[in-house]
Amino acid sequence: MIQMNRRALLTTGAVAGAGVAMAPLMKRVTAQGGAPIALTPFVDELPIPGALNEALTVQGQGFEDRCYAWGAPKTYELIEAEGKHRFHRDLPETDMWLYNGQFPGPTFINKLGVPTLIRRINNLNPVHTGFGMPESSLHHHGGHQAPADDGWPLDFIHPGQYRDHIIPNIVPEGDAREWPSTLWYHDHTIDYTAGNVYRGLAGLSLHFDDVDSGNENDPNPQALRLPSGQYDIPLAFRDVALNADGSLFFDQLNIKGQVGNLMTINGKVKPYLKVARRKYRFRILIGGLAREYRFQLSDKSPFQIIASDGGLLETPVTTNVLHQANAERYEIVIDFSRYQIGQQITLNDHIVQIDGNKPDAVAAVGNPLLLFVVDRDAPDPSQVPATLRPLPPIELNRVVATRNLVLSKKGGMWTINDKVWNPTVPLFRPKLNTFEIWNVSVKGGGWNHPLHIHQEFFRILKRGGTTPPAHERGKKDVVLVWDKSPVQLYVGFRTFTGPYVFHCHNLGHEDLAMMGWYDVQP
Ligand SMILES: [Cu+2]
Numbered sequence: 001m002i003q004m005n006r007r008a009l010l011t012t013g014a015v016a017g018a019g020v021a022m023a024p025l026m027k028r029v030t031a032q033g034g035a036p037i038a039l040t041p042f043v044d045e046l047p048i049p050g051a052l053n054e055a056l057t058v059q060g061q062g063f064e065d066r067c068y069a070w071g072a073p074k075t076y077e078l079i080e081a082e083g084k085h086r087f088h089r090d091l092p093e094t095d096m097w098l099y100n101g102q103f104p105g106p107t108f109i110n111k112l113g114v115p116t117l118i119r120r121i122n123n124l125n126p127v128h129t130g131f132g133m134p135e136s137s138l139h140h141h142g143g144h145q146a147p148a149d150d151g152w153p154l155d156f157i158h159p160g161q162y163r164d165h166i167i168p169n170i171v172p173e174g175d176a177r178e179w180p181s182t183l184w185y186h187d188h189t190i191d192y193t194a195g196n197v198y199r200g201l202a203g204l205s206l207h208f209d210d211v212d213s214g215n216e217n218d219p220n221p222q223a224l225r226l227p228s229g230q231y232d233i234p235l236a237f238r239d240v241a242l243n244a245d246g247s248l249f250f251d252q253l254n255i256k257g258q259v260g261n262l263m264t265i266n267g268k269v270k271p272y273l274k275v276a277r278r279k280y281r282f283r284i285l286i287g288g289l290a291r292e293y294r295f296q297l298s299d300k301s302p303f304q305i306i307a308s309d310g311g312l313l314e315t316p317v318t319t320n321v322l323h324q325a326n327a328e329r330y331e332i333v334i335d336f337s338r339y340q341i342g343q344q345i346t347l348n349d350h351i352v353q354i355d356g357n358k359p360d361a362v363a364a365v366g367n368p369l370l371l372f373v374v375d376r377d378a379p380d381p382s383q384v385p386a387t388l389r390p391l392p393p394i395e396l397n398r399v400v401a402t403r404n405l406v407l408s409k410k411g412g413m414w415t416i417n418d419k420v421w422n423p424t425v426p427l428f429r430p431k432l433n434t435f436e437i438w439n440v441s442v443k444g445g446g447w448n449h450p451l452h453i454h455q456e457f458f459r460i461l462k463r464g465g466t467t468p469p470a471h472e473r474g475k476k477d478v479v480l481v482w483d484k485s486p487v488q489l490y491v492g493f494r495t496f497t498g499p500y501v502f503h504c505h506n507l508g509h510e511d512l513a514m515m516g517w518y519d520v521q522p
Pocket of ligand 1: 414448449450504505506509510514
């Protein structure tokens, strides 16, 4: 087994001495130096990643006993293996690492109160070439799950092994207001998360209950009846860079975090979507490496933001611009009934960003990423109620500690409180069933950091010393922080004791050590 540790390479200057192990990487770097690939936009239809199908055979095997504490699970099988994916009609196929043969991976469907058991089988090639590591860990991002199921970065399995992940689908203190709507899952292997996720190990995880039931015709008076079925569409954004032969280009030593020049949604470069003249719910995930996005419709029309990372907002936020950092989720409702049949509208990104540090500018003219073709009428029984899901209360009387987190850079590594990742020493030891205030700031103006905290959703009490914008007042698990915009967070530690990580979700920063962990004490 070749253990190529990025951190060791960077800190010891061992690149030249790495010999054979480094050869494929260097070749890829050289091969990339061509002009950006010119592709015809909007020729591929937007793919919708299918749901992960139940695999009854998993039940009753292995060590699932503890799962039954949460009730009988629905069981699924998730197989990691090499496979091919085509990002655009006119591109050659790309070798990737896929979950169940697809990118993005199959979508987990979760129901409040019904545990999900994922048997994850690593069938990756142990003698792979190029970047990443075929050792794999799985993080259900945003999930409220035990440490053993959370994808601790050292809990990786080797090719030929499997591991069961239990997603209990419970909420802290039984408070259904904590229930999310759009999460995702991805590899979380120590030092190699960026490469492994970029090779393809990522997918979506949707959550439903009696309120957000996924049925716009639901007769239950509690049901919100948001747009559902074919009108409820995930949009997983990912920028990629390809070599001339169609292989993924990845610079494993790029400390800034890599940005790509091909903008994909659900695995396709600039796709199109035929839409009816009615409301649609879009679940937007930025599932890339480092890039930020700033979305507007081409006609600058308003849309409603209905959910953030941790689920539905208390009330919809009407806007015509949405800035979104890596790993964040926002859900928006676009009402196409304002358009005529035959009209075309694009969803544009206005960020100019040439490296992983931070956006360089906001462009007046956006880059169209997704084409909507209004092609039909359709009935619309859906609604966007003025009250979506009430937020759980912020109980400052339960706050028992205040922590300061300073995000910075030292010696070619990214640091939290001047420390690089150290799996043996937690940064904090919070007490079970308490809350804390975390003051997070960035030292140095050259970069942004999307900070992600595992295990519970937090709330942003303050951004830049004042109340955050309306769409950031809901439940969050990622918060973008920069030098001029420190944040104050309200963080809870409920249900589970033990270790959980928190880290920058610019995956290049994360792998270069901008990760710490806290150890919840009984
Ligand atoms: Cu960062």
